[in-house]
Amino acid sequence: xxxxxxxxxxxxxxxxxxxxxxxxxxxxxxxxxxxxxxxxxxxxxxxxxxxxxxxxxxxxxxxxxxxxxxxxxxxxxxxxxxxxxxxxxxxxxxxxxxxxxxxxxxxxxxxxxxxxxxxxxxxxxxxxxxxxxxxxxxxxxxxxxxxxxxxxxxxxxxxxxxxxxxxxxxxxxxxxxxxxxxxxxxxxxxxxxxxxxxxxxxxxxxxxxxxxxxxxxxxxxxxxxxxxxxxxxxxxxxxxxxxxxxxxxxxxxxxxxxxxxxxxxxxxxxxxxxxxxxxxxxxxxxxxxxxxxxxxxxxxxxxxxxxxxxxxxxxxxxxxxxxxxxxxxxxxxxxxxxxxxxxxxxxxxxx
Amino acid sequence: xxxxxxxxxxxxxxxxxxxxxxxxxxxxxxxxxxxxxxxxxxxxxxxxxxxxxxxxxxxxxxxxxxxxxxxxxxxxxxxxxxxxxxxxxxxxxxxxxxxxxxxxxxxxxxxxxxxxxxxxxxxxxxxxxxxxxxxxxxxxxxxxxxxxxxxxxxxxxxxxxxxxxxxxxxxxxx
Numbered sequence: 016x017x018x019x020x021x022x023x024x025x026x027x028x029x030x031x032x033x034x035x036x037x038x039x040x041x042x043x044x045x046x047x048x049x050x051x052x053x054x055x056x057x058x059x060x061x062x063x064x065x066x067x068x069x070x071x072x073x074x075x076x077x078x079x080x081x082x083x084x085x086x087x088x089x090x091x092x093x094x095x096x097x098x099x100x101x102x103x104x105x106x107x108x109x110x111x112x113x114x115x116x117x118x119x120x121x122x123x124x125x126x127x128x129x130x131x132x133x134x135x136x137x138x139x140x141x142x143x144x145x146x147x148x149x150x151x152x153x154x155x156x157x158x159x160x161x162x163x164x165x166x167x168x169x170x171x172x173x174x175x176x177x178x179x180x181x182x183x184x185x186x187x188x189x190x191x192x193x194x195x196x197x198x199x200x201x202x203x204x205x206x207x208x209x210x211x212x213x214x215x216x217x218x219x220x221x222x223x224x225x226x227x228x229x230x231x232x233x234x235x236x237x238x239x240x241x242x243x244x245x246x247x248x249x250x251x252x253x254x255x256x257x258x259x260x261x262x263x264x265x266x267x268x269x270x271x272x273x274x275x276x277x278x279x280x281x282x283x284x285x286x287x288x289x290x291x292x293x294x295x296x297x298x299x300x301x302x303x304x305x306x307x308x309x310x311x312x313x314x315x316x317x318x319x320x321x322x323x324x325x326x327x328x329x330x331x332x333x334x335x336x337x338x339x340x341x342x343x344x345x346x347x348x349x350x351x352x353x354x355x356x357x358x359x360x361x362x363x364x365x366x
Numbered sequence: 367x368x369x370x371x372x373x374x375x376x377x378x379x380x381x382x383x384x385x386x387x388x389x390x391x392x393x394x395x396x397x398x399x400x401x402x403x404x405x406x407x408x409x410x411x412x413x414x415x416x417x418x419x420x421x422x423x424x425x426x427x428x429x430x431x432x433x434x435x436x437x438x439x440x441x442x443x444x445x446x447x448x449x450x451x452x453x454x455x456x457x458x459x460x461x462x463x464x465x466x467x468x469x470x471x472x473x474x475x476x477x478x479x480x481x482x483x484x485x486x487x488x489x490x491x492x493x494x495x496x497x498x499x500x501x502x503x504x505x506x507x508x509x510x511x512x513x514x515x516x517x518x519x520x521x522x523x524x525x526x527x528x529x530x531x532x533x534x535x536x537x538x539x540x
Contacts, residue, residue, distance in 0.1 A: 016388050018386075018388065019387065019388070020387075021369065021387035021433055023433075023434075023436075042431070042434060044429075044430070045429060045430065045431055045434070046411060046426070046429045049390070049429050049430075050410050050411055050429060053409065053410065054410075054485065062387070062431075064433075064434050066434055091423075091484075093483070095486060111486070114500075115414065115499055115500020115501075116428075116477070116481065116484070116497050116498075116499075116500055117411075117414060117417055117422060117424050117425050117426045117477065117480075117500045118411060118425075118426065118500065119424040120424055120425050120480070121423075121425045121429070203439065249448070252499075253495075253496055253499035253501040254500055274531075351490060351492035351493045351496055352492065352496055353496075
């Protein structure tokens, strides 16, 4: 780890002023950042510690019915908050399907959004990586690509965004509240992460000095509480990133789907909203034919980026399964293994 | 620039200079305070050997900068027993053969103490296994570890004492 200057911010304006300097990054829990710094992947010259900023950990129900999740809210506090889990069960399930209990106790909401790809060529400084060193090439192309992107990738970068949390959030139209040198603004989470194109080093829409202050779930996000799931296929039973994941939220009315939300994780460099699939589902009965049509639409544009064509069919099947389980209703209690796609209903076992 | 931080480690409040901000909590405990019960396994947050409680919550001490934890309360394996009286989780690990080589054991035990405080797993072995998945044991003592956690939890929640409260966290309203 290269040496850095440590700056402890005490207010938002001071944090932004300190964070605007070249080479400065914001420090919250640091669970991803410190790991990358130890490996020489991230080499910040200044860490601006925002953990003391007042009010940034609060989770508040706003007057209009939206929910404002402070940037520093811990993953485990959010997921284990009974009122939160009841209103947004897919978000709680996604949070609890990710990482380990220790990491969830430390990691913050905004840190989860800001986490970097786990592409092994990005984290290995001996490999060429356009994201880490613009213009250096991409050793993932033609390499070990089993877990790489099948949607939205480019010749410059085939990495995926690893977050579970972001997948249901993007399905529920979450907003990202941002503060920076030019003031505050808000962008849809769907537009927050950039697809790689020819500039994979630009990962988000954040400008220098900007930081996330909150994530906001709009008022209607809680209207899906009765039918919301997050399913995740991973290489290990627990404590593993998604090979493919699916978040579903349905509003049923009179035996038909009034409104569907669908997003995929582990497939692209951003949480992937499947809007065409959502449109296909609206107005239809929640049956196998509708689910298959939605799955085909969600993966219509998918292309293998290497040895990962299996992920396309896996994603289709997971979409069908996630829709079927979601239509059956949100379980009374989160399964023992949150997100398990293989567990028998109604209570997931550790398989 | 050196920072002085205040940490309460195993009940003792102390002021600690941090001359290099790169110092992790793990390195501070082991190298600075000579509390070598907390182990360095992977040093990358993957194995759980460095698990300690910070403000009552289990975390990976290898992925926390000491300077950022100014004011925190830290509990390590050294702070668990009361003199010669072992903590119920320590007793249960012995009773159920929850270890072989012992290297991961301080992390396993601190993680189990954190798990019991979180009060999310109940007496369900499936939930205990899931909640302990951040602690690797290369000897494969998992079966004994799961039994130990369940037994210690039952003992602590049936007869909580002032010394070893289970103190489940209450959820907050969103």
